[in-house]
Amino acid sequence: MRNRMDADDDLPADAMSHLNRYRTLFETMDDGFCIIEFFDGPNGPLSDYIHVEANAAYERNAGIPNVVGQKLREMVPEEADGWVELYGSVLHTGKPIRFRRELVATGRHLEVSSFRVGPFEDHQVAVLFKDVTDQVRAENALNELNSSLEIRIAEALAEREEAESALRQIQKMEAVGQLSGGLAHDFNNLLAGISGAFEMIAARIAQGRSGEVDRYLAAGQGATRRAAALTHRLLAFSRRQTLTPSAVVVNRLLPDVTELVHRTVGPAIEVETVAATGLWPALVDTNQLENALLNLCINARDAMPGGGRIMIETGNRWLDERAAKEHALEPGQYVSVCVSDTGTGIDKAIIDRVFDPFFTTKPIGQGTGLGLSMVYGFARQSNGHVRIYSEVGQGTMVCIYLPRHRGEEDITVEFQLPPLTEGGAGESILVVDDEPTVRLLIVDSLSEMGYSCIEAADGPAGLKILQSDARISMMITDVGLPGGLNGRQVAEAARDLRPDLPVLFVTGYAENAVLNHGHVEPGMEVLTKPFAIDDLVRRVGRLIRPQD
Template sequence: MEPKGEPQGRNGGEPEREGPDFLAGGGALGQLIAAHDWPSTPLGPLSSWPGHLRTTVGLLLRSPVPIVTLWGEDGIMIYNDAYSVFAGGRHPRLLGSKVREGWPEVADFNDNVMKVGLAGGTLAYRDQELTLHRHGRPEQVWMNLDYSPIPGVDGRPAGVIAIVVETTGKVRAEGELRVTAEALATLNAELGQRVEERTRERDRMWRLSTDIMLVAGFDARIEAVNPAWTALLGWGETELLGQDFMAFIHPDDSAATLAEVGSLSSGRTTLRFENRYRRKDGTYRWLSWTAVPDKRFIHAVGRDIQAEKEAAETLRRTEEALRQSQKMEAVGQLTGGIAHDFNNLLTGITGSLELLRTRLAQGRLADLDRYIATAHGAAGRAAALTHRLLAFARRQTLDPRPTNVNRLISGMEELIRRTVGPAVAVEVVGTAGLWPVLVDPNQLESALLNLCINARDAMPDGGRITVETANRWMDEHMARERDLPPGQYLSLCVTDTGTGMTPEVIERAFDPFFTTKPLGQGTGLGLSMIYGFVRQSGGQIRIYSEIGQGTTVCLYLPRHHGAEDAAESAAALAAAPRAERGETVLIVDDEPTVRMLVTEVLQELGYTALEAGDGTAGLRALRSDARIDLLVTDVGLPGGMNGRQLADAARVTRPGLRVLFITGYAENAVLGNGHLEPGMHVLTKPFAMEALAGRIRDLIEGGA
């Protein structure tokens, strides 16, 4: 099922029609022209087009330059792929339209073009300034325009052909360069006149400027500096003259600085280049340089941007804090449903244990397995809820893994239903044989949950959310529409029956901090974070929406050519491998219950078990002469030494000691975000005792 609002291809998904020969090889516009409703235009059906019009259109379609034909008195627009890029949001509705109606904001300009062209005249404009509305807002643009008449059968002009080359970037860059070059040329002239360098005006600029001024050779030898060097960096003039300025550059900026000097030596001007210079006290300060070369020297002005850099870093940290706040906002959405579930699960656990104790006291042993299974199942579901909540709340980013998205959605389905509430129906439509993708599954879970929360908020009176997956083959046309390379993709779409979004809201939906929610009810970071995650994963996100008809948000992720992660299975404890040759395990955990359970399991399997309640006691045991084949330690320990620090200290006297960290999952940052040394592994709490026994056997034997 295609998500509502998503483009279905021309003619409602029907096969594309073959066009006439003159459209062959004409790219996307050739196909659009072949499919266009020409009988409803003054040009009539394609089969009736005159030969000179066919020839003209065939030529322009094969040109890489933006070209448009304005045919007849109305200037019916026919153009090529390059012109469609120039047209922006006006494409494809410009095709077959009258030029005056297609570009109403420049109607008078085009009226004159048609008047001159149909009279047999030509027009040429260079860097012509116009104001266009290509993307729903006015833009000041500059273009090179060439207009020529197209002769008809009788020799009289039948239309006008226009070659359009946008020069906006060049005009603006030249304007900025002119201003900068003029200022630098003035400075260059003043510094170049060494016999007059002590004149009053130059002396005033040189001495009073708060910006650093530098004259240096292309060999980096410093020829002249102004007093701002001393004020800003602490170096005196005598300490700098004749020195190599590369000696003052931060090592991390050396390569880029040398490359910029090379650019200057070839005659190019530096408009903005940033690097760090060493102060006399050994610290570094950020400078932004503008420089021009002459035949012998580089003349440069450096502006202090340390405060800007620090402010940018503060903004980055603030944004990170807000992003974390947004995550916690999502966590807050979960707590009600999770608390309800947890109370049910705890009831199942405690009730089963009470009945188990009662039946044991009564000597009634027949139903014990049923109570044990009930408590064990409820505990497992409680652990899964805890893991998922911690996954959403974490700060660190985990590595991408091959992921089965249908399985991921299935694991979240109940959580989503609890989060959106009983007024919203949730339907999951998973395609069979879905391709795996290479993503961070926890980030994908967070993205899916955020999309479902947004969908719920768009349906204040209730409604339906549909979560749908599909395999997609994207040809060049479909991929170009989504700004992706052609190929195989998985789509994950969330559709709601809510209020919908206007085009203006859709256009800004992925902007950081943009939100339509009331003040205090959203950070505006949800969709921007999803956008960043999807783009970093090599995919794309698109919104399809109509006011009053609901919204579909689709994530497109590249297919991973490989198997997804296999689901883990555990054998029964009775079948777990047993210890050999007096093998000894040290357990360090501040929770006595955990130590007791792990110790009993190990002793049951024939291991010698040593216990310690904190890092200090554990390190004392590790520094003794006792045989220890494996260290099993919690990550969060009291007494100022965590489990990772304990393991690192233990390996000083016991190199190669194998270590198993047992962790509450949220402590992953302490472990280096997954970057562990060889022989160190992690097992997440809570864990099955048989899984612990199997992992211990693997580690002692040197397995992965």
């Protein structure tokens, strides 16, 4: 079969002119072009086609020469079904199509548009196409590059995460080392004072010089109080101190706090307060908040050796999701208490470390490095947060954020502790504690006041006594007990068996969650170890004989 344009040159002049113009366009166009005609083949009706026309660009784009007269299934038998399906749909529907497909026989990628020529009965379809192999290869290369980049980025991120994890571990170990070193240093000093005082007391008694032991008793007791204060600060940092929160408007605390700060920082420091109007109540342990503010003011004083100004300011804060995220808080309403100074400020290189325990910018021997860590732990345990802002040479501001309390302010009732008198005759107290030394001190001190004491070393033993017919006026129990029952569970069982039984919880490390975060029932109180014997006796007297 030959090209139709060569079929007949015996045409009128005008027709020949149009034909020549078409032939020139047909042969000079860059895109491949052909007309195919379907016929019935061995594979069924219209299952093959033949090329009836094709331009010179066909070979340049498809890579197959002399296609006119060639049948599809003879040219590319392995791919014939796919091409028949594509062009057959154009023939049967009359709808043009555009697609991109690889001609596997020549390895060329073709971008094709196809439409039907004439009615269906002619069985002819026109095909216009161009070779886009270079473009496809470039796209594939780009996709591979992108994929490779994604893999490399993922690997880089994984390496970075691994490096950051290693750095965090190093920092964690550094913090542990700093904490351990600080604890060892401070406790060794305190233990030296306590053990030395006992040795000197023993020596003076052996020498018959008992009149000289008072100074050593005072020294040992002073070291004990400092050890208790140190553990208190550590518990505050670790958020495990016992808190007794109440709903309070912080502005009411400012006069007393300001007076205490004035006495502490000295006359060279000016102390001002700015109390916000309409301040919301906050649910907070007022004693611990006062301690935190005093710590912040002492730090501010130390940052102003030549004098300056301390500002204590309160305010209501609304934190949306973005602001709350920046402050590591839940969105909502907060009460802020800020302490600012006009001191030396803190370098940005170390400001992220100021809340670490035992980290201090002060010279050796000046400060333990626990003040800010205590403030941080107290704020977090109170469901709030603390933020620090500082500029070198300009000063520092530390803000404590406390959640707003939805409700009325609590009315504070001052209780007077009963005097130390021997009034325990006829009263029997159950003492449950797994530490023999603590039981000894409690029992001996209460026995001297006329109380009768029953001892139990764990929860089950205490519960067994409660289930007996023994007369019990009150129970003193440690919170962390062995034997499967903690102090809170023993107290609950005691109240089931003996309603309204007074209970005094004593605890060595403030199991705050066990104690419902400081919220205990009426007739119950919490005493934190180490405690003064006088405080213990007064608490017992108050619980056994409550004020009317």
